Amino acid sequence: MTEVLVEVDDLKVHFPIKRGAFFDRVVGHVKAVDGVSLRIEKGKTYGLVGESGCGKSTLGRALLQLTKPTGGTVNFDGTELTTLPTKQLRSMRRRMQMIFQDPMSSLDPRQNVESILTEGLQAHGIGGDRAERRKLIAKTLDAVGLPQWALSRYPHEFSGGQRQRIGIARAVVLNPDLIVADEPVSALDVSIQAQVINLLEDLQEELGLTYLVIAHDLAVVRHISDTVGVMYLGALVEEASGDDLYERPLHPYTRALMSAVPVPDPEVEDRRERILLAGDLPSPANPPSGCRFHTRCPWAQPTRCGDERPGLRVIGTGTHRVACHWAEQIESGEIRPHAVTAEVVADGAGAVEAHGTLAAALETPGGPVV
Numbered sequence: 001m002t003e004v005l006v007e008v009d010d011l012k013v014h015f016p017i018k019r020g021a022f023f024d025r026v027v028g029h030v031k032a033v034d035g036v037s038l039r040i041e042k043g044k045t046y047g048l049v050g051e052s053g054c055g056k057s058t059l060g061r062a063l064l065q066l067t068k069p070t071g072g073t074v075n076f077d078g079t080e081l082t083t084l085p086t087k088q089l090r091s092m093r094r095r096m097q098m099i100f101q102d103p104m105s106s107l108d109p110r111q112n113v114e115s116i117l118t119e120g121l122q123a124h125g126i127g128g129d130r131a132e133r134r135k136l137i138a139k140t141l142d143a144v145g146l147p148q149w150a151l152s153r154y155p156h157e158f159s160g161g162q163r164q165r166i167g168i169a170r171a172v173v174l175n176p177d178l179i180v181a182d183e184p185v186s187a188l189d190v191s192i193q194a195q196v197i198n199l200l201e202d203l204q205e206e207l208g209l210t211y212l213v214i215a216h217d218l219a220v221v222r223h224i225s226d227t228v229g230v231m232y233l234g235a236l237v238e239e240a241s242g243d244d245l246y247e248r249p250l251h252p253y254t255r256a257l258m259s260a261v262p263v264p265d266p267e268v269e270d271r272r273e274r275i276l277l278a279g280d281l282p283s284p285a286n287p288p289s290g291c292r293f294h295t296r297c298p299w300a301q302p303t304r305c306g307d308e309r310p311g312l313r314v315i316g317t318g319t320h321r322v323a324c325h326w327a328e329q330i331e332s333g334e335i336r337p338h339a340v341t342a343e344v345v346a347d348g349a350g351a352v353e354a355h356g357t358l359a360a361a362l363e364t365p366g367g368p369v370v
């Protein structure tokens with residue numbers, strides 16, 4: 001039986017919006033994460049996808065308690081983190097590490113690699129004496145594919161891909177159980193992206209790591225994830241195993257995201273359904289009532305959608321979960337979309353992307369390449 005490492009229940013992060021001369025008046029809240037529940041099994045990867053601003057990073061940070069949740073619970077390997085005293089939380093932190101999008105800004109430019117890797121070991125009082133630490137660091141460099149001479153060099157002396165390897169080494173040297181990787185490859189060239197993703201997969205297998213991978217690139221998420229969660233305005237709208245989600249997207253938002261992805265086969269591409277989403281992403285400070293997506297949904301119905309917020313529910317007998325009142329009727333075609341056009345959805349800054357070339361570099365097996 002698979003064991004659950006992380007169990008998040010009804011997690012909320014509401015940032016206060018402050019006004020007044022001394023910013024002492026709270027006039028509202030940005031509901032960055034608004035009731036997310038998910039589980040991550042030991043040794044598996046949960047991929048989180050969604051447009052910029054939908055709350056992915058805040059969810060990742062709240063899971064690690066780097067941002068204090070407003071509500072809900074986070075259970076990590078049997079320990080409730082939201083109520084854990086600071087001292088115990090600090091020692092728990094070694095087991096939960098984070099990898100960031102831009103290693104240049106997350107690595108101290110004045111520290112050489114040895115010092116970057118030693119710092120964490122010292123902070124947590126692990127790794128043994130000086131000689132043992134050096135041995136451990138040397139082994140970690142090998143594991144992430146960096147040469148030993150890297151130890152005396154500084155972050156600016158490396159390429160982007162190598163810097164991300166340093167970021168990964170900094171996390172892995174602490175022997176964590178969970179790594180939250182927030183857009184781990186989106187700052188890298190496509191060819192380098194594939195190498196870093198393959199490295200993450202190799203390390204997972206070797207070290208039994210559990211990942212939460214946050215990305216707006218569907219190809220990255222599909223390739224690396226056992227389970228994919230799609231986020232919209234602070235909430236999960238759909239969750240399924242990677243292939244299931246891509247082969248059978250059920251939520252109108254997921255369908256719109258998928259429909260924006262070009263297919264390399266010209267014949268298939270010609271027949272591809274493209275769904276235009278009306279309007280902009282609403283503000284998380286003032287989310288729509290009922291289903292958060294109903295203001296942009298081509299399948300929205302006059303009843304329920306505007307006034308009843310759908311929760312995630314299992315469709316069929318498996319693990320595919322969807323937060324849509326009408327998922328079955330939409331899938332069967334009983335409910336038709338108001339507008340299916342030749343326009344591509346979700347374009348513009350921060351839109352969910354899919355790189356055909358990355359998918360090719362990763363040798364995505366079968367199915368539509370996203």
Ligand SMILES: Nc1ncnc2c1ncn2[C@@H]1O[C@H](COP(=O)(O)OP(=O)(O)OP(=O)(O)O)[C@@H](O)[C@H]1O
Binds near residue numbers: 031032057216
């Ligand atoms: N410290 C903060 N104070 C106030 N609002 C915040 C804070 N951090 C994030 N937000 C807001 O919360 C919402 C979710 O942001 P978040 O960065 O989690 O989204 P995201 O999906 O990770 O987007 P991106 O991919 O652009 O980072 C956004 O509207 C953002 O402006």
